[in-house]
Amino acid sequence: MTTDVQRLTVVTERQTAGVKTRKRLLSILAHVLLVGASILMLYPLLWMLSSSLRPENEIFTSTSLWPSAISLDSYFRGWNGLRLSFGTFFVNSFTIAVLAIIGNLATCSLAAFAFARLEFWGRGFWFAMMLATLMLPYQVTLIPQYVLFHNLGWVNTFLPLVVPKFLAADGFFIFLMVQFFRGIPKELDEAAMMDGCSPWRIYWKILLPLSTPVLATAAIFTFIWTWDDFFGPLIYLSDIRTYTVMLGLRTFVDSSAQSDWGGLFAMSILSLLPIFLFFLFFQRLLIEGIATTGMKR
């Protein structure tokens, strides 16, 4: 009897040991796969970075990632590669992005507060309308908007890119903020309402101060999307003094790509740098923002 039990435990121990080694092998295999995939994913980016740091004659002579010597020449050449320096384009892009952030935070949070907290006739209907605009391809409103801004004399200014943000046109952020506001206990503003607080004071003094995470997420995504935006600047900005970084890059491709890939890569790397920094420092916010609302990128 005892021997039977002993034999049994030995067998199960042997089995669990087998399962354990199998599990370990599987996990090693998974890591190998993931590391391989990671290298493949990052290789293009690293290659562009290293190409931008190579001496000019060396760019296409190797697929290796390590330059034989580090040189910043490409950066200086690229910076002044167009009629105006990239400094102008960076200032323009930052200006547009900062204004867009202010507009989105101010007006999307107002709308989100109304949808999440206030009772009024037609709320469900307007909320559905707002969600419907999320699905709308922008091409359907593009041409009349262009005509409108053209007639207002706004072409070649930042206004067509910035004013819509002050009219809560990015429904996505309204949705994001509504989701967040709904998570804040309603008792807080009901108590304040009892004390005679106006909706404005509740919005300004209670909800907004509790909403810094969602405001930060919205600000970062607004920055990234505005920074990356190519189509808007492409149709509204044709004077080189108003160019954004993305338009500068595009002009660079068309004008001198064949002769100066180094300069083009250097400017490309610089254009990605602000987004990369946000990624580095606010990764958690970005990933949570995507996971909770299912953002597109």
Next chain:
Amino acid sequence: MGRAVSPSFWSQLWSRNAGGYLFLLPWFLGFFGLTLGPMISSLYLSFTNFDLLTAPDWVGPANYVRIFTSDPKFSASMRVTLFFVVFSVPLKLAFALGVALLLNRGMKGLPLYRAVFYLPSLLGASVAIAVLWRQLFAGDGVVNDALAIFGIKGPAWISNPNYSLWTLVVLSIWQFGSPMIIFLAGLRQIPVDMYEAASLDGASKWRQFWKITLPLLTPVVFFNFIIQTIEAFKSFTPAFIISGGTGNPINSTLFYTLYLYQEAFSFFRMGYASALAWILLAIVGFFTAFSFLTSKYWVHYDD
């Protein structure tokens, strides 16, 4: 009595609703001025010839007739776009789900892997990445250099009409990070005890995937599918940069949005472009409605 009631009725109506509508004021201005108004206006323009400088000239359904009967660029761009959607979306989602499943096994270093896989989808929309792609897949680009190591002589991917569109599909798959994160969040919602119960009953991992993971994940799959498909239909920048705005070689990268852009802003045929836009809306709308209607047959919702 009506007289006695109405002042308080109106003041009540005001006091109950004014707050909400005041907070929504900027959004209303945007909704009517930048969305609904322009939508109606572009529907009208789609029945006109309009070059921005002279007043729109009503031509009835002529634009639509020409689009559907005698516009080879329309059918070319439609083919290109559908090809792109049909190949890039399922492949991208398959990668996203595959990697998410792998990471969800309680892997060590999950945050690091997740970050690495997410980075391309964060950067990918940039012109800079399209520029990079143009070089990677050029005839003398890095991809061919790498293939040469194995003795393979690759074609000039970008300028060969047989492959140019595939480079854009690959670019899209490379950005599988954000649907992956949504899949990961969805996988975490599945209760662990379901798997424990299943393994006690002797169900294999493979069976567990088909019987537990996938059914419970269908809402997330559905969501990702809709979002990515609409995004794929709207994709513009990579094709524009890689083809230098032309959609060439031989229209092989002429995305629908690129064709629309050319009509509107290169040739200033704004009426025609508006018709193209409404056709796009109809396609996206039809696709979305169809997906929602069929979703009850394959999307699993908790009751």
